[in-house]
Amino acid sequence: MSGLLEKLDGFLEFLEVQKNYSAQTLRAYRNDLMEFVLLFAAYNGICPEKKEAMESLAVSQVDVLSVRSYLGALYKKRNKKSSVARKLSAVRTFFNYLQKNGVVEENPADMVATPKQEKNIPAYLTVDDMFRLLDNIDTRTLSGLRDKALFETLYSTGIRISELAGLDLADVDRANGLIRVLGKGNKERVVPVGNRALSAIADYRNVLDGQGRQGVKDIKALFLNKNGHRLTERSMARLLKTWAENAGITVPVFPHAVRHTFATHMLDAGADLRGVQEILGHESLSTTQKYTHVTIDRLARVYDKAHPRK
Secondary structure (H helix, E strand, C coil), X not given: CCEHHXXXXXXXXXXXXXXXXXXXXXXXXHHHHHHHHHHHHHHCCCCCCXXXXXXXXXXXXXXXXXXXXXXXXXXXXXXXHHHHXXXXXXXXXXXXXXXXCCCCCCCCCCCCCCCCCCXXXXXXXXXXXXXXXXXXXXXXXXXXXXXXXXXXXHHHHCCCHHHHHCCEHHHEECCCCEEEEECHHHCEEEEECCHHHHHHHHHHHHHHHHCCCCCCCCCCECCECCCXXXXXXXXXXXXXXXXXXXXCCCXXXXXXXXXXXXXXXXXXCCCCXXXXXXXXXXXXXXXXXXXXXXXXXXXHHHHHHHXXXX
């Protein structure tokens, strides 16, 4: 019998060691999952102060009704929909981990709908959310390897979704860490791409080529759909939305948000504005400046906190 608390400790260690999640993200997972365990214990009539009883809680005891009761308890405590969605996501991710490791056959949280959010589309994702999205992609299948390569490339380069869909095999220069992009107005530019994206592309294409590329209709295209044709922008957007939801991102995520995320993270880390402008393919510097809002907000907070005479 697999103890619930024991497996929870193993999951948190996995996130810290294998996934290299930040202390803030780990703390959020720990708090949300411990709340679930405590409410689950109460649901089963177990007092949290009784250590032996708590340790006897088994993973196999958790079912769909348990998860739904947990959400009901959260609503009674007047949690916001966004908080409920985040907490449910933590439970779902935990049981995904257990399922992948053969501890459970099914994820009881998969049958529980995520509360609809009342937020607008985000302008960008935090570093932690972006990493969670990418790290959550299951690469045990060819389509998973493709999706990992897709969104690692999108975040690594900040290119437009149309440019991503238009990439050919010949456009990737792995030796020099560059990708040739055909942008707006058929203007070509070369942008740098990171090792993680390049490795993900190589993993995907190696498996595809190893299968003999049977059924491949578009031999030039870098990313293909299940029928062997070039993957479309619409399909990419749909896949991104699915993986974001699976990762527990509680607001809708669209391809342009990843482009915005790339630019925001680059500028926030000290990248030169004109360099980012060239990578993004903006003709006007003023277009790129709209991505500096996070950096400016952060500097303003630092100033307000530190300056003795504001």
